[in-house]
Amino acid sequence: MKSIYKSILSVSAAAIVMAGTLAPVMVNAWGDSDNGRPSYTLEQINKGELKDTITFNSISNGKIGDEKNFVGAKVAGAEVSTWNANTINVKDGETYTIRLFVHNNSPKGMEAIAKGVKATFSIPTTVAKSQTIIGYIDSSNATPKRYWDEVTLNADEDVYLEYVDGSAKYTNNKGTFKLSNDVIISGATLGYTSMNGEIPGCYEYSGVVTIDVKVHSSVAAKVSKTVRIKGTKTWSEAVDAKVGDEVEYQIEYKNLLAETVNDVMIRDVLPTNVEYVNDTTYLYNANYQSGVKLADNTVTTSGINIGSYSTKGNAYVRFTGKVVDKTLACGSNQLVNWASATVKKSVYKDDASVMVKKDDESCHEKPTPTPTPTPEPTPETPEELPNTGAGTIVTGAVGAGAVVTTLGYFVASRKKFVK
Numbered sequence: 125m126k127s128i129y130k131s132i133l134s135v136s137a138a139a140i141v142m143a144g145t146l147a148p149v150m151v152n153a154w155g156d157s158d159n160g161r162p163s164y165t166l167e168q169i170n171k172g173e174l175k176d177t178i179t180f181n182s183i184s185n186g187k188i189g190d191e192k193n194f195v196g197a198k199v200a201g202a203e204v205s206t207w208n209a210n211t212i213n214v215k216d217g218e219t220y221t222i223r224l225f226v227h228n229n230s231p232k233g234m235e236a237i238a239k240g241v242k243a244t245f246s247i248p249t250t251v252a253k254s255q256t257i258i259g260y261i262d263s264s265n266a267t268p269k270r271y272w273d274e275v276t277l278n279a280d281e282d283v284y285l286e287y288v289d290g291s292a293k294y295t296n297n298k299g300t301f302k303l304s305n306d307v308i309i310s311g312a313t314l315g316y317t318s319m320n321g322e323i324p325g326c327y328e329y330s331g332v333v334t335i336d337v338k339v340h341s342s343v344a345a346k347v348s349k350t351v352r353i354k355g356t357k358t359w360s361e362a363v364d365a366k367v368g369d370e371v372e373y374q375i376e377y378k379n380l381l382a383e384t385v386n387d388v389m390i391r392d393v394l395p396t397n398v399e400y401v402n403d404t405t406y407l408y409n410a411n412y413q414s415g416v417k418l419a420d421n422t423v424t425t426s427g428i429n430i431g432s433y434s435t436k437g438n439a440y441v442r443f444t445g446k447v448v449d450k451t452l453a454c455g456s457n458q459l460v461n462w463a464s465a466t467v468k469k470s471v472y473k474d475d476a477s478v479m480v481k482k483d484d485e486s487c488h489e490k491p492t493p494t495p496t497p498t499p500e501p502t503p504e505t506p507e508e509l510p511n512t513g514a515g516t517i518v519t520g521a522v523g524a525g526a527v528v529t530t531l532g533y534f535v536a537s538r539k540k541f542v543k
Contacts, residue, residue, distance in 0.1 A: 142312070153210060163192070169231055173525035178238050178325065179229050180272075186227070187327060194225040195259035195273040208419035214277045219288065223454045224259040224333040226294075226314060228266075229327030238323045240264030242311035243294075243303075243333045249474070251284045251343060259333075259392065262311065263323075281341050286471065288336035294319070296331030307335060309460055309475075310395075340470065341503035344385070344512055348376040349463040349474040354444060362477040366450045370401065371478055375463040378393045378438040389466040390441050391427030395459040396451050398478060400424045404444035410437065427466070447480055456480075 163184040164173060181191040184186035188194065188207075196207035200219040207223060207497050214220060224243055230236035245471055246258040261271040273351055277285070294314055303312040303320055313321045323329055350359035354370040364369055373392065379385055394400060405418040422428055423443055430439050447459070459478040464471045 125468075131328050141249070146446045154271075154273040155485070156195075156268040156272065157270040158397050160270075161268055163190075165228065166468065168230060172231075174230055176232075177230070177235070178236050178263070179268070180238070180261050180263065180266055180271050181225065181227055182229050183227070186224050187330070189226065191227060191229075193273060194227075194261075194271075195257070195275050196223045196225075197221065197275045197277065198223075209275065211276045211278055214279050214283070214339045216279070216281070216283060216339055219336050220277065220340045222257055222259070222335050222337060224261070224273075225330070225334060226261060226323065227327065227330040228263075228323050228325040234324050236279060238263045238266050238324035238325070241314045241323045242321070243307060243314055244311035245308050245335055247285055247287055247308055247337065251282050253276050253280070253282055255283065255285055255409070257285075257337070260311070277337075277339070279339065283339050283341050284343065286338040286340060288338055290331070291336035292534075294331055294333050297328055303333070307333070309462070310458075321537075343472075344379075344381050344470060345388075345465050345467045345472045346376075346378040346380055347463060347465045347472045347474045349461075349476040350374045351476040351478060361475075362479060364479045365447050366480060367447050367452070369447045371398070371447065373443055373445060373461070373463070373476065375465075375474075377433075377441070377465045379433040379435055379467075382435050384432055384434045384437075384500070385467050386432040388430050388433060389427045389441075390423065390430050391464050391466070392443070393462045393464075394424050394445060395461050395478075397448055397457070397459050397480070398445040398461060399448050401444040401446055404442075406442045407439065408442070409433075409439035414457045415442075447478060449527050452482045453482060454482050457482060 125142070146241060151431065152255075161182050164182055165185050166183060169347055179212070181194045181376050182356070183191045193209045196209040197220050198206045198208060200221045207485045212220065216287055222245065226241070226243065228236065228238045240263055242262045244260040244262070246260070248255045248257070254389050256276045258272055258274045263269060284470060287305075288303065289307050290302075291307065292307040292312060294301045294303055294312075296316060298317050301315075303319070306312050312333075313319050314331065315322055316324060350361060351371055351373050352359050352367060354372050363371065374394065375390055377388060377390060402421050403417070405421065405423045405428065406415045407418055408415045409430070418428060420428065423441065428441070430441065433439065439463045445461075459480060460475050462473055462475045464473040
């Protein structure tokens with residue numbers, strides 16, 4: 125493995141020049157779970173200063189310059205050498221590629237395999253002139269275990285960022301691997317020959333994660349997502365639950381345009397350990413203030429068409445999910461699910477979380493009592509009824525549903541928009 129690092133040493137200066145727009149690390153732009161890992165030069169790595177330690181992105185004169193500056197951005201389709209590692213000026217309507225460089229710095233190759241390697245992007249959910257995207261690398265046996273860096277997108281006006289659905293991928297010497305949309309939620313697992321979480325040490329096993337985001341300057345809708353334990357009264361952004369509990373999700377949609385919008389689609393993406401309970405979807409709006417039960421069960425698959433809404437018109441969609449244990453880890457688990465509204469080919473999104481602590485016999489070798497199911501209450505009317513008319517409700521709202529016209533994930537404000 126040392127011969128590979130030596131060859132890189134001979135061209136490291138050229139590599140830094142080629143990077144061009146890579147700037148020195150900004151204070152607080154990067155970090156890790158050890159509150160500041162040491163830097164190494166390629167010469168120090170070749171001399172064995174890492175010993176048996178597995179660490180990521182800590183070489184100061186490496187392939188991309190200083191590897192602690194491992195998150196960057198460029199206009200989608202632009203040359204690779206045009207990465208901006210700290211800031212980039214963006215425009216409404218343009219798409220930008222965000223890069224996250226992944227390098228296990230150990231020179232020991234297959235003798236120093238990093239385990240449980242995942243990448244995650246945190247995309248802002250606000251409307252502002254400056255949007256900072258943070259990229260994370262996690263590994264269960266690395267020191268530190270978590271690494272992060274950021275890049276800021278600056279605009280001349282307030283903008284929001286839309287994650288381009290299906291754009292996440294990981295590229296290394298073995299090719300390009302498609303990553304799931306979990307890369308912006310709970311993290312996507314990386315690897316070398318397969319995405320199994322294992323990355324050996326040295327540059328030949330390094331890779332790059334990329335996602336695309338689109339910049340928008342106008343906000344057409346507000347989406348708010350809340351959750352509660354079934355049978356309780358209080359809605360919140362997160363609740364504590366246990367396996368076997370049923371939880372109710374509520375999605376509020378509001379039209380912020382000064383015009384009527386038609387064919388508003390609502391869709392919810394459930395996490396792995398929550399299952400949709402059939403025949404529990406209800407729609408509340410000005411036409412159905414006491415709620416109407418929808419005949420289909422597609423709110424968590426293709427979505428439902430909730431009809432047309434005049435300016436400031438709003439609606440609520442409610443459904444029930446059940447907490448199950450398919451992939452729960454021992455200890456605390458955060459089950460995040462996302463609600464989206466598709467309006468005029470743009471997707472607006474918000475999330476809510478169910479917190480589950482797993483502490484059963486598989487963790488401690490002793491039995492845990494089976495949770496008692498909560499009795500199902502009669503659906504109730506939302507505390508705050510929709511305030512203006514929903515024009516017409518298309519057939520799909522109470523029939524077979526309709527296919528979401530735009531599958532692109534959009535991140536708008538998960539809080540309250542003011543317009």
